Amino acid sequence: MFYGTVVWDPWLIVAQIGCIQCLYYLTLGIFLEILVGSRVSRMSLVYFFDYATVTASTVTGWCVIASFLLSSLAGAGILLYLIERAKKCLDFSATLYIIHLFICIVYGGWPSSLTWWIVNVTGVAVMALLGEYLCIKRELREIPITRYRSSKFLYYSAMVSFYLVGVCILTLVGCFSAILMIFPWDL
Template identity: 30%
Template sequence: MPRRRRPPRPGALADLSPTRILSQIVALQLAYYACAAILIIFTAAVAGKEISTDLLFSWKSLRGDTTVGWTLGLVWVLNSLTCAVFILLLIARSKLVLDFALTIHFIHLIVTSLYSHSIPTNLFWWALQICSATLMTSLGVWACQWRELRPINFGGNGGATKPQANGSAAEDGGGESRGRGRGRGRDGAGEYEMVGMGEGENSV
């Protein structure tokens, strides 16, 4: 008799799907470069500098001995903080934040090396990447954990009783208290039954 296989954990195949992981990496990388491009264009326009793709892809522009290099470094740090928001929206799992953050910076290393035709040798560039990855991971993990630990609201109070002004409690199903005809007294003293006047006189 063939051995029965255990059913997969709900959501396991969806979470580990290569197609989904690849799509998330592509989306995060595009968001990473889009936000960096917007920040770099805005900063260059304000500073009156010439806008070129070297500011985005070349590692030679990031230098610690020029004002442009330090300004670009600040822009990339701000970009890492912004990318943490996209990690929260697209990933939303704290244990996967480090993997995606390192993947983003690794792909950026490959793109920069191909664009510049050489591996970065500037220590300022490497220090900036380490700082950017650290900030992105720290903020992303904190944001995802905050989202994961939020209390779940099931909504409504159900059939909870609402206190009345005289101290008694009435049920939500219509707002009328029970006590007419045969039922339980409002003071909780027990059940009673209304008796007609004629029947009461005969019993005296």
């Protein structure tokens, strides 16, 4: 398990928030490249953080909206594997979108577009509810009872936890630099 059962660990929570934020922007970048990249001559961070690009009046705006909604669906899967607890899904989803709101305010000012607010509130709801559903479904699975507990099981579960922590650290360190290397965006 990636979460502590007894101990409250604020560093783990901060690491989880950072991992979720980076993976969300990575999936958003992939969806934007697939849907919007084919329609515009040059990708930039404006499609991530400027509220004016989230509009229902153009086909490119609809592609941006679809990218944000698909990223919220992917975010539910991210919650399933990184958070693993249904009761924490709303907290982490809301935190992700609040951080996104602050970045948008710094980048392009207060989002005054009603479409931007509808898309992001829908994204929070989809991510939280689908994440909770998936986590509850996983939590309610039957626990297989074996005749003996082998040390191999404990070894492999420790290795999986170590692997997940390593993946989170690598994601935090390299997410934005990887995006900028893969996609030729103007900053």
